[in-house]
Amino acid sequence: MICGRTPEELLCEIQGFHGFVAPGLLIGAFMIDKAYKVIDKTIEADAIVETKHCLPDALQIFTPCTVGNGWLKILDLDKFALTLYDRHTLDGFRIWLDLDKAKNHPNIYNWFMGLVSKKDLPKDILIDAIFKAGSDILSWEKIHVVQYGSREKKGAINVCDLCHEAHAASQGKTCFACQGHSYYDRLVMA
Protein backbone atom coordinates (compact mmCIF):
# COMPACT_ATOMS: atom_id res chain seq x y z
CA MET A 1 0.00 0.00 0.00
CA ILE A 2 1.24 3.51 -0.87
CA CYS A 3 -0.50 6.40 0.92
CA GLY A 4 -3.01 3.78 2.04
CA ARG A 5 -3.93 2.90 -1.55
CA THR A 6 -3.41 -0.06 -3.83
CA PRO A 7 -1.49 0.68 -7.05
CA GLU A 8 -4.78 0.63 -8.99
CA GLU A 9 -6.40 3.08 -6.58
CA LEU A 10 -3.36 5.37 -6.80
CA LEU A 11 -3.48 5.55 -10.58
CA CYS A 12 -7.24 5.97 -10.60
CA GLU A 13 -7.13 8.91 -8.18
CA ILE A 14 -4.30 10.58 -10.10
CA GLN A 15 -6.24 10.20 -13.35
CA GLY A 16 -9.43 11.51 -11.76
CA PHE A 17 -7.95 14.64 -10.25
CA HIS A 18 -5.06 15.51 -12.55
CA GLY A 19 -6.77 14.47 -15.79
CA PHE A 20 -4.10 11.95 -16.77
CA VAL A 21 -1.57 9.64 -15.13
CA ALA A 22 1.48 11.88 -14.76
CA PRO A 23 4.61 9.93 -13.76
CA GLY A 24 5.65 12.80 -11.48
CA LEU A 25 2.47 12.41 -9.45
CA LEU A 26 3.17 8.73 -8.89
CA ILE A 27 6.68 9.57 -7.65
CA GLY A 28 4.95 12.22 -5.50
CA ALA A 29 2.80 9.52 -3.91
CA PHE A 30 5.93 7.62 -2.88
CA MET A 31 7.44 10.86 -1.52
CA ILE A 32 4.37 11.54 0.62
CA ASP A 33 4.22 7.91 1.75
CA LYS A 34 7.85 8.19 2.91
CA ALA A 35 7.23 11.56 4.59
CA TYR A 36 4.32 10.14 6.61
CA LYS A 37 6.53 7.22 7.67
CA VAL A 38 9.31 9.43 9.08
CA ILE A 39 7.21 12.24 10.53
CA ASP A 40 5.41 11.98 13.87
CA LYS A 41 1.93 10.73 13.01
CA THR A 42 0.23 12.60 15.81
CA ILE A 43 1.10 16.04 14.45
CA GLU A 44 -0.94 18.20 12.16
CA ALA A 45 1.32 18.47 9.10
CA ASP A 46 1.28 21.35 6.66
CA ALA A 47 3.12 21.10 3.35
CA ILE A 48 5.47 23.10 1.18
CA VAL A 49 6.14 22.02 -2.39
CA GLU A 50 9.09 23.42 -4.36
CA THR A 51 7.58 23.39 -7.84
CA LYS A 52 4.25 24.35 -9.33
CA HIS A 53 4.46 21.54 -11.90
CA CYS A 54 2.68 18.25 -11.16
CA LEU A 55 3.80 17.70 -7.58
CA PRO A 56 1.27 20.09 -5.92
CA ASP A 57 -1.49 17.76 -7.12
CA ALA A 58 0.09 14.76 -5.36
CA LEU A 59 -0.10 16.66 -2.07
CA GLN A 60 -3.66 17.75 -2.79
CA ILE A 61 -4.74 14.17 -3.54
CA PHE A 62 -2.80 12.27 -0.87
CA THR A 63 -2.72 14.70 2.05
CA PRO A 64 -5.37 17.02 3.56
CA CYS A 65 -3.30 20.01 2.37
CA THR A 66 -4.67 22.05 -0.56
CA VAL A 67 -3.91 25.44 -2.06
CA GLY A 68 -7.36 26.74 -1.16
CA ASN A 69 -7.32 25.70 2.49
CA GLY A 70 -3.88 27.27 2.88
CA TRP A 71 -2.18 24.20 4.34
CA LEU A 72 -0.13 23.78 1.14
CA LYS A 73 2.30 26.47 0.00
CA ILE A 74 3.70 26.34 -3.51
CA LEU A 75 7.17 27.83 -4.03
CA ASP A 76 8.40 28.42 -7.55
CA LEU A 77 11.92 27.05 -6.97
CA ASP A 78 11.35 24.51 -9.73
CA LYS A 79 12.77 21.63 -7.68
CA PHE A 80 11.14 18.21 -7.41
CA ALA A 81 10.92 18.26 -3.62
CA LEU A 82 8.36 18.63 -0.87
CA THR A 83 8.31 19.20 2.87
CA LEU A 84 5.78 18.05 5.44
CA TYR A 85 6.16 19.82 8.77
CA ASP A 86 4.53 20.30 12.13
CA ARG A 87 2.69 23.57 11.74
CA HIS A 88 3.27 24.48 15.38
CA THR A 89 6.99 23.66 15.84
CA LEU A 90 7.85 24.14 12.12
CA ASP A 91 10.04 21.01 12.28
CA GLY A 92 9.59 18.52 9.49
CA PHE A 93 11.05 16.43 6.72
CA ARG A 94 12.06 17.43 3.24
CA ILE A 95 11.96 14.68 0.59
CA TRP A 96 13.43 14.99 -2.88
CA LEU A 97 14.15 12.99 -5.98
CA ASP A 98 17.83 12.10 -5.60
CA LEU A 99 19.49 12.08 -9.03
CA ASP A 100 22.40 9.90 -7.88
CA LYS A 101 19.95 7.24 -6.72
CA ALA A 102 17.74 7.68 -9.77
CA LYS A 103 20.70 6.82 -12.01
CA ASN A 104 20.22 3.22 -10.90
CA HIS A 105 16.81 3.37 -12.57
CA PRO A 106 17.72 4.59 -16.08
CA ASN A 107 14.15 4.85 -17.39
CA ILE A 108 13.19 7.16 -14.53
CA TYR A 109 16.41 9.16 -14.75
CA ASN A 110 16.20 9.60 -18.50
CA TRP A 111 12.55 10.62 -18.35
CA PHE A 112 13.12 13.07 -15.49
CA MET A 113 16.12 14.70 -17.18
CA GLY A 114 14.31 14.92 -20.51
CA LEU A 115 16.85 12.60 -22.18
CA VAL A 116 14.31 10.31 -23.82
CA SER A 117 11.24 10.96 -25.97
CA LYS A 118 7.74 9.79 -25.08
CA LYS A 119 7.89 7.63 -28.18
CA ASP A 120 11.04 5.82 -27.03
CA LEU A 121 9.80 5.35 -23.47
CA PRO A 122 6.13 4.32 -23.41
CA LYS A 123 4.31 5.51 -20.31
CA ASP A 124 3.36 2.05 -19.07
CA ILE A 125 7.03 1.05 -18.94
CA LEU A 126 7.89 4.25 -17.05
CA ILE A 127 5.00 3.77 -14.60
CA ASP A 128 6.12 0.19 -14.02
CA ALA A 129 9.69 1.39 -13.35
CA ILE A 130 8.40 3.94 -10.80
CA PHE A 131 6.42 1.28 -8.93
CA LYS A 132 9.52 -0.98 -8.91
CA ALA A 133 11.82 1.82 -7.70
CA GLY A 134 9.45 2.98 -4.96
CA SER A 135 11.37 5.07 -2.44
CA ASP A 136 14.79 3.89 -3.74
CA ILE A 137 15.10 7.09 -5.78
CA LEU A 138 14.32 9.41 -2.86
CA SER A 139 16.37 11.09 -0.15
CA TRP A 140 15.12 12.98 2.89
CA GLU A 141 16.42 15.24 5.63
CA LYS A 142 15.11 16.72 8.83
CA ILE A 143 14.57 20.44 8.48
CA HIS A 144 13.18 23.47 10.29
CA VAL A 145 11.00 25.77 8.23
CA VAL A 146 12.18 29.39 8.57
CA GLN A 147 9.80 31.11 6.16
CA TYR A 148 6.45 30.45 4.46
CA GLY A 149 5.64 28.13 7.38
CA SER A 150 2.76 29.96 9.02
CA ARG A 151 -0.82 30.03 7.85
CA GLU A 152 -1.95 33.40 6.56
CA LYS A 153 -4.90 35.13 8.12
CA LYS A 154 -7.20 37.25 6.03
CA GLY A 155 -6.84 40.91 6.92
CA ALA A 156 -9.19 43.87 6.61
CA ILE A 157 -11.31 44.20 3.48
CA ASN A 158 -11.81 47.30 1.35
CA VAL A 159 -14.23 47.99 -1.49
CA CYS A 160 -12.31 49.32 -4.48
CA ASP A 161 -13.10 52.94 -5.40
CA LEU A 162 -13.01 52.06 -9.10
CA CYS A 163 -14.42 48.56 -9.68
CA HIS A 164 -16.43 48.33 -6.43
CA GLU A 165 -15.19 44.79 -5.78
CA ALA A 166 -13.82 43.67 -2.41
CA HIS A 167 -10.04 43.30 -1.97
CA ALA A 168 -7.44 43.31 0.81
CA ALA A 169 -7.36 46.76 2.45
CA SER A 170 -3.55 46.51 2.45
CA GLN A 171 -3.66 47.14 -1.33
CA GLY A 172 -4.96 50.69 -0.78
CA LYS A 173 -8.16 52.43 -1.85
CA THR A 174 -8.12 50.79 -5.25
CA CYS A 175 -7.43 47.13 -5.84
CA PHE A 176 -4.24 45.78 -7.43
CA ALA A 177 -6.15 44.96 -10.62
CA CYS A 178 -7.34 48.58 -11.02
CA GLN A 179 -3.80 49.72 -10.19
CA GLY A 180 -2.69 48.13 -13.46
CA HIS A 181 -2.01 44.52 -12.51
CA SER A 182 -4.98 42.99 -14.26
CA TYR A 183 -4.81 40.19 -16.81
CA TYR A 184 -7.72 40.88 -19.19
CA ASP A 185 -9.45 43.34 -21.51
CA ARG A 186 -13.21 43.71 -21.30
CA LEU A 187 -15.20 42.69 -24.38
CA VAL A 188 -18.66 43.97 -25.25
CA MET A 189 -21.25 41.34 -24.38
CA ALA A 190 -23.07 39.94 -27.42
Add this chain to the structure above:
Amino acid sequence: MICGRTPEELLCEIQGFHGFVAPGLLIGAFMIDKAYKVIDKTIEADAIVETKHCLPDALQIFTPCTVGNGWLKILDLDKFALTLYDRHTLDGFRIWLDLDKAKNHPNIYNWFMGLVSKKDLPKDILIDAIFKAGSDILSWEKIHVVQYGSREKKGAINVCDLCHEAHAASQGKTCFACQGHSYYDRLVMA
Protein backbone atom coordinates in the same frame (compact mmCIF):
# COMPACT_ATOMS: atom_id res chain seq x y z
CA MET B 1 -28.12 20.53 -10.06
CA ILE B 2 -25.05 22.74 -9.61
CA CYS B 3 -21.92 21.70 -11.53
CA GLY B 4 -23.81 18.47 -12.25
CA ARG B 5 -24.17 17.69 -8.54
CA THR B 6 -27.01 17.62 -6.04
CA PRO B 7 -26.59 19.96 -3.04
CA GLU B 8 -25.61 16.97 -0.88
CA GLU B 9 -22.96 15.85 -3.38
CA LEU B 10 -21.58 19.39 -3.61
CA LEU B 11 -21.13 19.68 0.15
CA CYS B 12 -19.69 16.19 0.40
CA GLU B 13 -17.06 16.85 -2.28
CA ILE B 14 -16.12 20.20 -0.73
CA GLN B 15 -15.71 18.54 2.67
CA GLY B 16 -13.68 15.67 1.19
CA PHE B 17 -11.20 17.80 -0.70
CA HIS B 18 -11.00 21.01 1.30
CA GLY B 19 -11.30 19.41 4.74
CA PHE B 20 -14.38 21.37 5.76
CA VAL B 21 -17.41 23.03 4.15
CA ALA B 22 -16.12 26.52 3.38
CA PRO B 23 -18.93 28.91 2.35
CA GLY B 24 -16.63 30.47 -0.25
CA LEU B 25 -16.26 27.12 -2.00
CA LEU B 26 -20.02 26.76 -2.27
CA ILE B 27 -20.27 30.23 -3.83
CA GLY B 28 -17.41 29.09 -6.09
CA ALA B 29 -19.50 26.14 -7.27
CA PHE B 30 -22.27 28.56 -8.33
CA MET B 31 -19.67 30.74 -10.08
CA ILE B 32 -18.33 27.78 -12.06
CA ASP B 33 -21.83 26.56 -12.83
CA LYS B 34 -22.66 30.00 -14.26
CA ALA B 35 -19.38 30.14 -16.21
CA TYR B 36 -20.08 26.80 -17.86
CA LYS B 37 -23.56 28.03 -18.81
CA VAL B 38 -22.31 31.15 -20.61
CA ILE B 39 -19.14 29.76 -22.18
CA ASP B 40 -19.14 27.65 -25.33
CA LYS B 41 -19.31 24.06 -24.11
CA THR B 42 -17.24 22.68 -26.96
CA ILE B 43 -14.08 24.56 -25.99
CA GLU B 44 -11.27 23.40 -23.75
CA ALA B 45 -11.43 25.92 -20.91
CA ASP B 46 -8.48 26.89 -18.75
CA ALA B 47 -9.00 28.88 -15.57
CA ILE B 48 -7.58 31.90 -13.77
CA VAL B 49 -8.55 32.57 -10.17
CA GLU B 50 -7.89 35.95 -8.54
CA THR B 51 -7.26 34.81 -4.98
CA LYS B 52 -5.31 32.02 -3.34
CA HIS B 53 -7.89 31.71 -0.57
CA CYS B 54 -10.61 29.05 -0.86
CA LEU B 55 -11.69 29.64 -4.45
CA PRO B 56 -8.83 27.70 -6.14
CA ASP B 57 -10.22 24.55 -4.55
CA ALA B 58 -13.65 25.10 -6.13
CA LEU B 59 -12.00 25.12 -9.55
CA GLN B 60 -9.93 22.05 -8.68
CA ILE B 61 -13.01 20.13 -7.54
CA PHE B 62 -15.56 21.23 -10.14
CA THR B 63 -13.44 21.69 -13.30
CA PRO B 64 -10.60 19.64 -14.81
CA CYS B 65 -8.21 22.54 -14.04
CA THR B 66 -5.68 22.03 -11.23
CA VAL B 67 -2.53 23.82 -10.12
CA GLY B 68 -0.41 20.78 -10.89
CA ASN B 69 -1.67 20.19 -14.41
CA GLY B 70 -1.13 23.87 -15.18
CA TRP B 71 -4.65 24.54 -16.46
CA LEU B 72 -5.38 26.71 -13.39
CA LYS B 73 -3.40 29.87 -12.69
CA ILE B 74 -3.68 31.50 -9.28
CA LEU B 75 -3.16 35.27 -9.15
CA ASP B 76 -2.69 36.94 -5.79
CA LEU B 77 -5.01 39.90 -6.49
CA ASP B 78 -7.09 38.91 -3.48
CA LYS B 79 -10.40 39.30 -5.33
CA PHE B 80 -13.23 36.81 -5.18
CA ALA B 81 -13.40 36.26 -8.92
CA LEU B 82 -12.53 33.65 -11.52
CA THR B 83 -12.23 33.41 -15.28
CA LEU B 84 -12.82 30.44 -17.55
CA TYR B 85 -11.45 30.97 -21.05
CA ASP B 86 -10.78 29.23 -24.32
CA ARG B 87 -7.09 28.39 -24.11
CA HIS B 88 -6.66 28.84 -27.85
CA THR B 89 -8.50 32.15 -28.50
CA LEU B 90 -8.02 33.45 -24.89
CA ASP B 91 -11.64 34.69 -24.92
CA GLY B 92 -13.68 33.84 -21.89
CA PHE B 93 -15.92 34.93 -19.04
CA ARG B 94 -14.99 36.49 -15.75
CA ILE B 95 -17.41 35.91 -12.86
CA TRP B 96 -17.28 37.70 -9.54
CA LEU B 97 -19.18 38.15 -6.31
CA ASP B 98 -21.08 41.41 -6.86
CA LEU B 99 -21.31 43.30 -3.59
CA ASP B 100 -24.28 45.41 -4.74
CA LYS B 101 -26.23 42.24 -5.47
CA ALA B 102 -24.99 40.52 -2.31
CA LYS B 103 -26.48 43.34 -0.23
CA ASN B 104 -29.87 41.81 -0.99
CA HIS B 105 -28.68 38.73 0.93
CA PRO B 106 -27.51 40.25 4.23
CA ASN B 107 -26.18 37.03 5.76
CA ILE B 108 -23.91 36.45 2.77
CA TYR B 109 -22.87 40.10 2.57
CA ASN B 110 -22.13 40.37 6.28
CA TRP B 111 -20.14 37.13 6.29
CA PHE B 112 -18.15 38.06 3.19
CA MET B 113 -17.30 41.55 4.50
CA GLY B 114 -16.36 40.19 7.93
CA LEU B 115 -19.16 42.15 9.61
CA VAL B 116 -20.55 39.24 11.63
CA SER B 117 -18.93 36.69 13.94
CA LYS B 118 -19.15 32.92 13.40
CA LYS B 119 -21.05 32.78 16.68
CA ASP B 120 -23.73 35.20 15.46
CA LEU B 121 -24.08 33.56 12.06
CA PRO B 122 -24.05 29.75 12.35
CA LYS B 123 -22.62 28.04 9.28
CA ASP B 124 -25.76 26.08 8.44
CA ILE B 125 -27.74 29.33 8.15
CA LEU B 126 -25.06 30.83 5.92
CA ILE B 127 -24.89 27.71 3.73
CA ASP B 128 -28.66 27.75 3.40
CA ALA B 129 -28.54 31.44 2.39
CA ILE B 130 -25.93 30.66 -0.30
CA PHE B 131 -28.06 27.87 -1.77
CA LYS B 132 -31.08 30.21 -1.80
CA ALA B 133 -29.13 33.06 -3.42
CA GLY B 134 -27.53 30.84 -6.09
CA SER B 135 -26.24 33.03 -8.92
CA ASP B 136 -28.25 36.10 -7.77
CA ILE B 137 -25.12 37.45 -6.04
CA LEU B 138 -22.88 37.06 -9.11
CA SER B 139 -22.02 39.22 -12.10
CA TRP B 140 -20.06 38.26 -15.20
CA GLU B 141 -18.47 39.86 -18.22
CA LYS B 142 -16.91 38.71 -21.45
CA ILE B 143 -13.16 39.23 -21.41
CA HIS B 144 -10.00 38.54 -23.38
CA VAL B 145 -7.05 37.26 -21.40
CA VAL B 146 -3.94 39.33 -22.15
CA GLN B 147 -1.46 37.74 -19.74
CA TYR B 148 -1.03 34.50 -17.77
CA GLY B 149 -3.24 32.85 -20.39
CA SER B 150 -0.80 30.42 -21.99
CA ARG B 151 0.32 27.12 -20.57
CA GLU B 152 3.95 27.04 -19.52
CA LYS B 153 6.31 24.55 -21.05
CA LYS B 154 9.10 23.09 -18.99
CA GLY B 155 12.45 24.34 -20.22
CA ALA B 156 15.97 22.92 -20.06
CA ILE B 157 17.09 21.25 -16.83
CA ASN B 158 20.35 21.82 -14.97
CA VAL B 159 21.88 19.95 -12.05
CA CYS B 160 22.84 22.42 -9.31
CA ASP B 161 26.60 22.73 -8.68
CA LEU B 162 25.98 22.91 -4.94
CA CYS B 163 23.04 20.66 -3.94
CA HIS B 164 23.16 18.37 -7.01
CA GLU B 165 19.38 18.56 -7.43
CA ALA B 166 17.69 19.26 -10.76
CA HIS B 167 16.26 22.73 -11.43
CA ALA B 168 15.35 24.97 -14.37
CA ALA B 169 18.52 25.83 -16.32
CA SER B 170 17.23 29.41 -16.56
CA GLN B 171 18.14 29.83 -12.86
CA GLY B 172 21.86 29.48 -13.66
CA LYS B 173 24.48 26.98 -12.52
CA THR B 174 23.14 26.89 -8.99
CA CYS B 175 19.48 26.62 -8.11
CA PHE B 176 17.41 29.48 -6.63
CA ALA B 177 17.39 27.71 -3.26
CA CYS B 178 21.21 27.58 -3.11
CA GLN B 179 21.26 31.21 -4.27
CA GLY B 180 19.66 32.14 -0.96
CA HIS B 181 15.95 31.73 -1.62
CA SER B 182 15.42 28.63 0.47
CA TYR B 183 12.87 28.29 3.25
CA TYR B 184 14.50 25.90 5.75
CA ASP B 185 17.49 25.12 7.95
CA ARG B 186 18.87 21.60 7.97
CA LEU B 187 18.66 19.70 11.27
CA VAL B 188 20.91 16.81 12.25
CA MET B 189 19.04 13.53 11.81
CA ALA B 190 18.38 11.70 15.07
